[in-house]
Amino acid sequence: MTTLxxxxxxxxxxxxxxxxxxxxxxxxxxxxxxxxxxxxxLLGVIHRPGWTTIAEGLFFEALxxxxxxxxxxxADLHIRLKEASESVSE
Numbered sequence: 122m123t124t125l126x127x128x129x130x131x132x133x134x135x136x137x138x139x140x141x142x143x144x145x146x147x148x149x150x151x152x153x154x155x156x157x158x159x160x161x162x163l164l165g166v167i168h169r170p171g172w173t174t175i176a177e178g179l180f181f182e183a184l185x186x187x188x189x190x191x192x193x194x195x196a197d198l199h200i201r202l203k204e205a206s207e208s209v210s211e
Contacts, residue, residue, distance in 0.1 A: 167181075
């Protein structure tokens with residue numbers, strides 16, 4: 122018969138393995154985000170003569186604003202996750 126301590130230990134191991142998988146998947150997803158070269162290339166593109174129409178420019182600007190907002194949110198989530206995980210172990 123399984124004791125409560127054994128059940129908790131097995132459950133904890135299962136949870137840790139699941140959390141580890143999720144952390145590694147998040148790390149992989151973040152590593153796929155473009156780096157400085159990507160943004161440098163965009164800066165070059167927007168300076169080309171006749172690059173875009175007014176309507177396309179508005180669409181482009183909305184996308185850049187959304188990327189910026191999501192990047193700030195993602196950075197904040199990383200900070201909060203670290204703080205929360207560290208507070209549990211204290």
